[in-house]
Amino acid sequence: MFSIGERINGMFKSVKDAIQTKNPEAIQALAKKQLEAGANCLDVNVGPAAADPLEAMGWLVKAIREVTDAPLAIDTTKPDVMRKGLELAGPGSIINSTKGQQDQLDIFVPLAVEYDATLIALTIDENGIPRDANGRAEIALRVVAAAMEKGLEPQRLMIDAVILPVNVTQPTPGHVLETIRNVKVLSDPPPKTVLGLSNVSQSTQLRELLNRTYLVMALAAGLDAAIVDVLDTELMDAMIASEVLLNRAVYADDFLKAYRA
Amino acid sequence: MPFEMPVEKWAAAVNEVTIGATSAEGGTRTSVVKIGGDTSLPFLHFEGKTPNRPVIAMEVLDSKPESWAAPLEQALGDVAGDPAAWAKKCVDEFGADMVCLRMAGAHPDQGDKSAEDCAQAVKSVLEAVGVPLIIWGCGQAEKDNEIMPRCSEVAAGENCLLGAATQENYKTITAACMADGHKLITEAPIDINIQKQVNILVSDMGLDLSRIVMFQATGGLGYGMEYAYSIMERTRLAALSGDRMLSMPMLAVVGPEAWKAKEARTDAETAPEWGAAMERGVSWETTTATCFLHGGTNVLVMWHPQAVSLLRKMIDSLMGEEA
Numbered sequence: 001m002f003s004i005g006e007r008i009n010g011m012f013k014s015v016k017d018a019i020q021t022k023n024p025e026a027i028q029a030l031a032k033k034q035l036e037a038g039a040n041c042l043d044v045n046v047g048p049a050a051a052d053p054l055e056a057m058g059w060l061v062k063a064i065r066e067v068t069d070a071p072l073a074i075d076t077t078k079p080d081v082m083r084k085g086l087e088l089a090g091p092g093s094i095i096n097s098t099k100g101q102q103d104q105l106d107i108f109v110p111l112a113v114e115y116d117a118t119l120i121a122l123t124i125d126e127n128g129i130p131r132d133a134n135g136r137a138e139i140a141l142r143v144v145a146a147a148m149e150k151g152l153e154p155q156r157l158m159i160d161a162v163i164l165p166v167n168v169t170q171p172t173p174g175h176v177l178e179t180i181r182n183v184k185v186l187s188d189p190p191p192k193t194v195l196g197l198s199n200v201s202q203s204t205q206l207r208e209l210l211n212r213t214y215l216v217m218a219l220a221a222g223l224d225a226a227i228v229d230v231l232d233t234e235l236m237d238a239m240i241a242s243e244v245l246l247n248r249a250v251y252a253d254d255f256l257k258a259y260r261a
Numbered sequence: 262m263p264f265e266m267p268v269e270k271w272a273a274a275v276n277e278v279t280i281g282a283t284s285a286e287g288g289t290r291t292s293v294v295k296i297g298g299d300t301s302l303p304f305l306h307f308e309g310k311t312p313n314r315p316v317i318a319m320e321v322l323d324s325k326p327e328s329w330a331a332p333l334e335q336a337l338g339d340v341a342g343d344p345a346a347w348a349k350k351c352v353d354e355f356g357a358d359m360v361c362l363r364m365a366g367a368h369p370d371q372g373d374k375s376a377e378d379c380a381q382a383v384k385s386v387l388e389a390v391g392v393p394l395i396i397w398g399c400g401q402a403e404k405d406n407e408i409m410p411r412c413s414e415v416a417a418g419e420n421c422l423l424g425a426a427t428q429e430n431y432k433t434i435t436a437a438c439m440a441d442g443h444k445l446i447t448e449a450p451i452d453i454n455i456q457k458q459v460n461i462l463v464s465d466m467g468l469d470l471s472r473i474v475m476f477q478a479t480g481g482l483g484y485g486m487e488y489a490y491s492i493m494e495r496t497r498l499a500a501l502s503g504d505r506m507l508s509m510p511m512l513a514v515v516g517p518e519a520w521k522a523k524e525a526r527t528d529a530e531t532a533p534e535w536g537a538a539m540e541r542g543v544s545w546e547t548t549t550a551t552c553f554l555h556g557g558t559n560v561l562v563m564w565h566p567q568a569v570s571l572l573r574k575m576i577d578s579l580m581g582e583e584a
Contacts, residue, residue: 250499250507252457258506261464 001239002225004073004094005039006198008060010047019046019056024063031064037230038260041094042068044085045075057081061088073120073227079107083115091116096227097160100139101125105146112152119147120158120194123179129162132171133178136161137186140179144186157191158225159183165202166210173200173214180221192224212238219246268308271501275299275559276471276508277313280359280444281393282420287442290419291391294358296474296559297510302497303557304579314580315554317569318359318395318562319351320516323374323382324366330526332539336566344382345389352390355566356573359422361395362386367408368399376411383412387419395512395562397424397446398434406433413437422446422512422560425476428459435463438472446512448476451485453492453499453507460506473509474560481518481525482549489513493556513553516564519546539567547571554579 007030010016018026031042042064046056053076061072065088073094074085086093097120098108105121112119121143123129123136130136140159147157161179164172176195184190200214201207212235215226219242230236240259243249252258277298282288294316301309325342340347344362351357364379366372383396396412398405410433413423423438424446431447438445447463449456456475464470475496479489499507519525525545529538546568550561554575563569 250457250495250504251454252461252506253454254458254461258457258461258504261461261505 001219001223001243002040002192002194003038003230003236003239004041004043004096004194004225004227005034005037005230006043006196006227007034007229007231008042008064009045009075010050010056011045012047016047016049019050019060022059024066027060027063028067031068031070034230035068035070037233038236039070039230041071041073043073043075043096043227044089046081053078053081054084057085058088061085065089079111082108082111086111086115086117093117094120094158096120097122098143099124100143102142102146105143109147109150109152112147112156113150118156118158118192119152120160122160122162124162129164131175133175133182136175136179137182140183140191141186144191147191148187153189154187154191155189158194159191160194160196163195163197163200163214165204166200167204168202173217177217177221180218180223184222193222194225194227195223196227198227198229208232208234211235215239216242219243266307269301271300271309273501273503273505273508274309275497275500275510275557276473278444278471278474278510280395280420280422282418282442286420288419289387289391290393292358292393293420294393299497299501299557299559301501302494303555304581306581311580313559315559315561315576316358317356317572317576318361318560319355319357319566319569320361320363320514320562320564321347321351321386322363322365323379324372326365327371330520330538330542331528332542333520333565335539337564345385348386349389351566352392355569357392357569359393359395359560360386360390361397361562363397364399364408364412366399367404368401369404371399373404374408376408379408380411380415383415387416393421394419395422395424395446395560402427402430406430409434410437413441413443416443417441420444422474424448426459426463428455428462431459431462432466435466435468439466439468444472444474446474446476447509448478450478451480451488451492452477453495456492456496457504457506460509464506470505470509474512475507475509476512476514479513479515479518479549479553481515481520481522482545482552483522483524484518486549486552490552490556493553493558497557510559511557512560512562513550513556513558514562515550515553516546516562516568519549519568520564543567543571547575551575 050056072089075096123139201210275297281290281293298312425448447459525542
């Protein structure tokens with residue numbers, strides 16, 4: 001699984017403080033720690049409270065680039081902040097994210113092409129989040145068509161079927177799994193699929209148990225990538241075991257160690 | 262409608278490994294071989310690179326084999342029993358890229374030669390030829406732990422390929438390999454999971470992954486060749502997908518396995534309907550080697566010079582313009 005580390009996010013107090021006090025060491029330590037824990041990519045989000053998001057994104061990406069060349073997922077809904085992040089992060093970045101309505105796709109698909117980036121597209125449009133899997137697949141199809149039209153190949157698209165907290169809407173985890181399966185027949189080669197995993201357990205009890213159980217289910221449905229807390233060792237162990245059981249990684253007695261090598 | 266070649270994009274490549282050291286690198290070899298580095302399945306030049314051609318190592322035993330098929334006796338009988346002369350013949354007459362010196366005579370049931378005898382054989386072969394060496398034990402764990410450190414020591418600095426570390430017995434040979442600057446063969450019994458585990462075990466000891474060549478105890482044509490092939494292919498796919506613990510080049514022992522088959526060994530008088538023994542044996546070895554070549558093997562250990570010559574032509578044609 002392609003693991004996107006979620007911790008560099010201004011929603012976390014330590015990150016918010018680091019942004020406010022311009023403390024690059026705290027951010028750099030968090031970047032390194034997540035990469036050591038198995039992150040293939042780092043999500044970068046200035047958080048809702050940033051006074052000047054454009055400036056904050058520039059500062060964050062520069063601070064991270066001083067210690068690693070790992071791919072970054074620039075996490076913002078604002079096109080100017082996105083462009084700034086992509087510029088500083090370099091090619092191979094991820095745009096996190098666009099919604100599925102046309103006016104958004106018109107902005108973010110060309111950005112992905114221009115910056116040689118992968119585009120995460122949420123199955124949300126002007127009507128909000130669809131009630132079921134069919135509605136999600138419809139938006140995904142629109143996204144794939146828009147991408148192909150502008151020359152963004154499907155493998156550089158990641159469809160995020162938008163998981164919601166299980167204590168808010170219990171049918172959604174099932175709808176999202178169905179969407180992950182359906183997305184794979186939209187094109188050949190198909191787009192990738194991604195989840196912002198931790199949302200499934202927002203404001204619930206036993207969050208880690210819910211997270212890792214749902215991740216295993218989503219992987220079995222064909223999930224390619226997830227934005228996760230890579231520092232949750234049990235979560236990552238469950239992910240690795242799933243990769244082995246799904247025959248995506250070759251078994252060895254020390255399979256956890258091998259995967260992390 | 263024009264045909265469009267389906268091209269697979271891979272995330273990773275096979276490790277590139279150099280075997281042998283010239284005087285500039287602290288050894289005495291006159292040539293070195295580079296293997297691996299492949300960025301696609303074998304010979305798909307439209308898809309990726311096969312930067313280094315597969316190499317042919319000819320096997321030399323430290324003592325004359327007890328029973329040999331007539332075609333082998335005919336080709337190699339004059340030098341069998343003299344490892345230096347045998348190695349020289351393989352290089353000078355048959356053009357071997359490497360020599361694989363196997364200490365068959367050290368096996369407790371097949372001569373029980375001492376570590377010192379084995380070390381002497383290594384020295385004599387190093388002096389006789391300039392190509393890089395594979396030095397392989399007798400396959401009996403306890404005895405190998407006795408002879409291989411000594412063999413490794415007398416070849417220190419030559420950057421040889423030592424065989425073989427197994428899941429049950431890897432510590433002594435890995436330590437010797439690291440101490441004397443060699444490369445290591447990791448062996449598994451036609452089992453990709455064990456292969457991966459041995460690689461993890463030796464790397465845990467501190468051996469860099471770039472110093473490993475993998476070997477699946479091979480079966481010849483008719484005796485499990487297809488199992489070995491499918492595991493090689495799966496191993497290569499894992500390497501190209503980025504599995505670092507399976508990203509090493511691969512080696513296959515073809516000669517001894519192919520000539521174990523009764524179809525290769527039996528003489529024409531016993532089985533007249535099978536045709537001439539010479540062609541049969543050579544074909545058996547060549548076919549087995551060709552199959553492993555397509556499985557992604559980077560080093561082929563061969564016996565019969567005619568099979569070597571046929572295999573070389575095959576490699577030439579498969580390498581095409583990259584040859």
